[in-house]
Amino acid sequence: MSEALTTGVLPPWVQRQRSTLLAQRGHAWLLQGPSGLGQYGLALELVRAWLCDAPTEQGACGQCGSCHAIDVHAHADLCLLMPEAMMIEQGWPLGEKAQSDIDDKKRKASKEIRVEAMRDAVEFSQRTSARGRGKAVLVYPAERMNHITANALLKTLEEPPGDVKFVLATGAAHQLLPTIRSRCMGHNMVWPDAVESTAWLAAEGVAPADAQVLLAAAGSRPENALQWARAGRTAQSWSAVPRAVVQGALNVFADWGPAQVVDALQKLCHDLQLVRVGATPRFYAAADLPAAPSLAALSQWAKDLNATARVVEHPFNAGLLLESLVGRAQNALNSRL
Template structure:
């Protein structure tokens, strides 16, 4: 990945990172800002075969090393992700894992497996194949459980040979303190709304939809692009709060349970913000119903957080959705009984 292919708000951060020395970086910030893209661009620049003085702005994109990364076959790059993310982003799994999944012995993991981490540690101890050192990209780093993270600690503190690590995280506070202390931290910048909207339009999002999708994503461009790819309509999003007040299950019928819970959590967040005198983040003020009592919002927030823990494996998705909408309707209509 070259600097030109990065979103515009990440190009200067890439140049800043390349000017600094360090064997382990932690790229952190909210989801949707481009942690994965920046991490991959940084690893590609480290491994790029053009002269050092020529790659101050990033990888060239046309040398054999850059081509190997583009086709996911670079011998000196190890990518550690949950298997569901590996599949979504086009990275190949090892033969055994792929065979187990193909034979339906297990489902793709949603965490970074300790077996994959042990393979990465072995990779770090081997000699570089192309002579430019090695790189390990871990994303999202918060998907390491404690066993996986502890397996990384020794290698992260005292790497063997010329190996560098980039951990990209959307929830860095969930990482073990011992992991964070061994990395140089870098917080991704927020793009301004105009820059983000222009980027979305460049990715094929209709110009009329870009502002609404960006608001639905809380100003996070990559999340807004994902909403667009899922068919989210800005008009339907603006109508969602009042649809929930009326208990319309159909307003969320095309959402998976996790997506439905996320949408309701955004609505709950904005109502809490308004109740405290702040501006809403995900909806326009005119789209929101009157704020329910603070205690009712607090109960709803806790209930949604609890539901999110089992959202990926609901007992019955249809019944779960009906229960979520019923609870939303009850909470939102409690505003009329507010003391």
């Protein structure tokens, strides 16, 4: 699941990290850790503070022209590099040619960071600052750069013009080129505890009962839990997943995307493996789980799900894929191996 790009209350653990990083010097940061911990929010906060007309030790003022320009996604000294599909979803403007190609249906919005956008960013970094406060380049999710795109960034990242700063945020740092990682100051995202996470989710309007279950379902990643809550997930709908899979009831996944279904099934398989060896399940309540088949059957199911996860974003027929996933799940759960 991709990280939720929230715009509500900035999580307190992100606020603390913002203050820590702003107190340090460096022209390029790499924010790394599992998705759902606030990488994008922290990256944007760093950019806001770097470009702010009246920054403080705690970050941007939130009132100046620079802060307003970022709020309305129109800052002349900020270059945002995201997959085009994500930029459209979040309301960030695309380059003129990219927007024209998509509008004219010459191609679909990319799910990767395109090399053309990176070349534009390199050219942007060499221009004079429009507001006189320097420039910033934000790359998220950085693992969506392919090798060609990443190589286009390397030289500028190693020897940037004097007034430009970079922040790369990723949920999969191991997928980045070693040469990219070595040119950045690394920061490992902080895991908040359950009390702080549930308090923040409550502040974002998530019911306490839902917050606890969805936080567990998201692997203790609070922004992912919030994303699920905003998509209409509840404690009841998550708890219903194991039984629905056993019964072959596809309607439990009626409004889920294929990647979300695979994620839920991987977590079910993982929890059953834990139960099989006498451990406590992580994502589902023990009372909601069906009887666990053999470890051999679960291992084979896990391999099958991993293979599907690698290609789940391909343009399959969603209905047929869902039927196949649930059918294979039933076979695994009923296996005599």
